[in-house]
Amino acid sequence: MLFEPILICGMEVPNRFVRSATHEWMAGPDGTPTERIGDLYEELAKNETGIIITGYAYVDPRGKSDHLQLGIYDDRFIGEYRKMVSRVHRYNSRIVLQVAHGGRQTMISPEAPYAFAPSAVTEKTKGITPEEMSGEEVLETIENFASAIRRGREAGFDAVQLHCAHGFLLSNFISPYTNRRKDRWGGSTEKRTQVIVDIINRAREMVGHDYPIMVKLNATDGFPEGSKKNALDAPESIEIAKILAVNGVCAIEVSGGIAEAGDELFRTQIDSQEKEAYYKRYSKLIKEAVDVPVILVGGIRSRAVMEKLLEEGYTDMISLCRPFIAEPDLVVKIRKGEIDVVKCVSCNLCSDSSGIKCNYDFGD
Numbered sequence: 001m002l003f004e005p006i007l008i009c010g011m012e013v014p015n016r017f018v019r020s021a022t023h024e025w026m027a028g029p030d031g032t033p034t035e036r037i038g039d040l041y042e043e044l045a046k047n048e049t050g051i052i053i054t055g056y057a058y059v060d061p062r063g064k065s066d067h068l069q070l071g072i073y074d075d076r077f078i079g080e081y082r083k084m085v086s087r088v089h090r091y092n093s094r095i096v097l098q099v100a101h102g103g104r105q106t107m108i109s110p111e112a113p114y115a116f117a118p119s120a121v122t123e124k125t126k127g128i129t130p131e132e133m134s135g136e137e138v139l140e141t142i143e144n145f146a147s148a149i150r151r152g153r154e155a156g157f158d159a160v161q162l163h164c165a166h167g168f169l170l171s172n173f174i175s176p177y178t179n180r181r182k183d184r185w186g187g188s189t190e191k192r193t194q195v196i197v198d199i200i201n202r203a204r205e206m207v208g209h210d211y212p213i214m215v216k217l218n219a220t221d222g223f224p225e226g227s228k229k230n231a232l233d234a235p236e237s238i239e240i241a242k243i244l245a246v247n248g249v250c251a252i253e254v255s256g257g258i259a260e261a262g263d264e265l266f267r268t269q270i271d272s273q274e275k276e277a278y279y280k281r282y283s284k285l286i287k288e289a290v291d292v293p294v295i296l297v298g299g300i301r302s303r304a305v306m307e308k309l310l311e312e313g314y315t316d317m318i319s320l321c322r323p324f325i326a327e328p329d330l331v332v333k334i335r336k337g338e339i340d341v342v343k344c345v346s347c348n349l350c351s352d353s354s355g356i357k358c359n360y361d362f363g364d
């Protein structure tokens with residue numbers, strides 16, 4: 001099944017492999033896409049990666065989360081993205097733009113002197129208390145996300161993915177821990193999901209109904225079970241996935257974790273098949289609840305586990321981040337039967353602010 005094609009809202013994908021969104025620390029200081037990122041994506045495309053999802057691109061300079069992060073807040077970027085997209089389209093890969101806003105995990109800078117989020121809940125890793133967004137600011141942010149989707153389409157991306165995971169703005173909205181609002185965008189599960197639905201509806205006015213809009217969704221905030229009573233987890237996250245699917249989301253990538261929950265979202269020491277695919281319980285529940293393709297990410301490392309996940313209905317696609325940093329040609333190697341397990345040891349040394357690369361010493 002790994003090499004069977006799949007259709008996502010009309011987007012034909014040649015196999016089941018996804019390069020999950022990966023911040024590269026390779027964009028220009030203002031978010032401009034660079035040739036260096038294009039080189040990386042071309043390398044992944046040349047090596048048969050079914051879908052390449054870009055690093056998260058900020059939709060508003062006030063929502064930038066890290067240095068040298070991609071930006072998509074202005075039409076001036078469209079031309080550069082178009083070049084990047086056309087390099088990938090020389091091969092049979094699809095390329096998807098991930099769009100994001102930092103929310104309570106925004107990097108404080110002259111452009112973003114304070115973080116803003118659905119509610120003023122202190123972010124404990126940085127000790128920053130975000131400002132609660134006014135209704136006006138929420139509406140402005142909806143417009144910014146929709147415009148980013150329009151730019152993605154104009155640049156030729158095959159689809160756009162809304163980053164609704166990992167403690168950034170849209171993940172702040174869906175979590176009862178970080179969203180204490182009592183207006184249109186807070187309260188019940190439906191209301192906490194409403195901002196994403198509003199973005200999709202506004203984007204549809206700009207890009208029409210055929211353009212694929214995907215999401216990366218936190219199925220859990222990732223705190224140890226029971227340690228934070230109002231954190232997001234199943235079964236509520238399954239309800240959120242259902243709301244998104246009926247509102248026109250084309251595929252759901254299942255992830256989890258926010259910064260405050262520790263390095264949960266990129267776990268280390270994945271040295272046995274049992275430790276792989278650490279969000280599979282959630283993806284199975286979501287796959288049973290929705291009729292759009294589900295993509296699972298998080299610690300998937302061996303061919304045997306990949307095949308099992310597909311065959312046993314845990315997911316429709318296999319998404320990897322760190323393994324592609326160590327081995328951009330892993331899809332070809334798996335297809336040719338050259339490897340059973342990827343090389344990546346999940347040490348996280350690839351999170352390198354001089355540009356992602358595998359920094360593990362394999363001694364060879």
Ligand SMILES: Cc1cc2nc3c(=O)[nH]c(=O)nc-3n(C[C@H](O)[C@H](O)[C@H](O)COP(=O)(O)O)c2cc1C
Pocket residue numbers: 020021022023024054055056098163165166216255265266267297298299300319320321322323348350351352356
């Ligand atoms: C260096 C690095 C950058 C990342 N950047 C992003 C990003 O831009 N957007 C996103 O949704 N996830 C990002 N992630 C999370 C990954 O996409 C993925 O969810 C996580 O690493 C687990 O998958 P893995 O075990 O295959 O690495 C990043 C992870 C790493 C290690």
